[in-house]
Amino acid sequence: MAVPKKRTSVSKKRIRRNIWKKKRGDLAAGKAFSLAKSISTGHSKFLR
Template identity: 60%
Template sequence: MAVPKKRTSKSKKNSRKANWKKQANLQAKQAFSLAQSVLTGKSKSFIYNSQVDEE
């Protein structure tokens, strides 16, 4: 027979949410940093072709 699960506490829920937001914020910072380095031409680890082939 199906038994309902125990309720997750607010502190555990908030902790998981904070961790998720922290990871998302870190990814956003890294993406922004890479975009800045590509646009300024200082990127060492990203190959970027600045000339667009026009036909």
């Protein structure tokens, strides 16, 4: 028989969410830097 799991505490939920957001921020920053680098060198298809 299925047993409901215990509730995750608010603090644990916040910690996990902040870690996830930080990772996503790193990913977005990396993409932005890569795009800026390619635009500055002239290898970008973005502004053609």
